[in-house]
Amino acid sequence: MEYIVDDKALDAREFLALAGAVWPGDYNEEKTARALQRTINITAREQGRLVGSLRILTDGCYFGTITELLVLPAYQRQGIGSRLLSLAREHTPTLLYFGAQPGAEGFYEKNGCARGMQAFQIGAAER
Template sequence: MIRYFADDNILNANEFIRFANQVWPGDYDEEKTEAALKRTINITARDGETLVGCLRILTDGCFFGTITELLVLPAYRKQGIGSRLLQMTREHTPTMLYFGAQPGLEPFYEKNGCERSLQSYLIKKR
């Protein structure tokens, strides 16, 4: 049975990195990941003790927020987990949220009540 947590305080860098590498492989630094997790609202889905879905909100708490990522393990997709995480986001965000979507996932977000908004841009760190 999948359980959902609105601000998962037990989520740590080691667990998140193992999880994220199954969905979006990358070169995650454990120290930086731990610092990042402490700065975000972490909404999670767990199957027993296993992290199967995670949505992170970064916000100033007053005016602006963004979804940094919405990840669901491949074996758990198409079960409503991503939709439930988005629903919980509406219930627990202190601000309006702007975010980018991977190309091709727009129908998922629109099905879940998200509205198309501003075009996104990227500024790379030098």
Template structure:
């Protein structure tokens, strides 16, 4: 497994193909590329195949958030997500805040993440 920190080679077409294997969506290629350019992308590759990605959005001083942590279903429970979290912790200048999907909390707690504030959202219609 090869891990890349601040993966500048990650492009929207490959990312969209990867994301659609985890959760189906209708992703705009230009907006996806713009989003990728604004985050620190920590990736995991098995050969040439993108199998895991953790994205961090940060102001570099006060706030950082993990926007997503995704691992292909066939690669889950093999330590890839845990390694991506370790690399995130080592390569961010801020604390990281993030939400968790229901049922995944034990994964984060096992990896030393502390439960924090309840999260809320404002949905854009």
């Protein structure tokens, strides 16, 4: 397995193939390409094939978040998610504050992440 921090080769199509395998949905390729340009993308690749990804969105000084962490179902429980998280810890310029999907709390606790504030959300403004 090859792990790449700030993987400039990550493109929207392969990212959406990964996302769709984990969370099936109707994703927009053009929007995804723009989103990928704004994040630090850490990837796990097996012989070039994308099998895991973690993206960091950060202001570079004070605050950052993990937008999502994804591992292909067939590759889960093999330590890939933990490795991506530890690379995020080593390379983030800021604190990372993020939410866990229901059911994934145990993964973050096992990886030494402390529980933080209760999260709230605001939807995007209409444009």
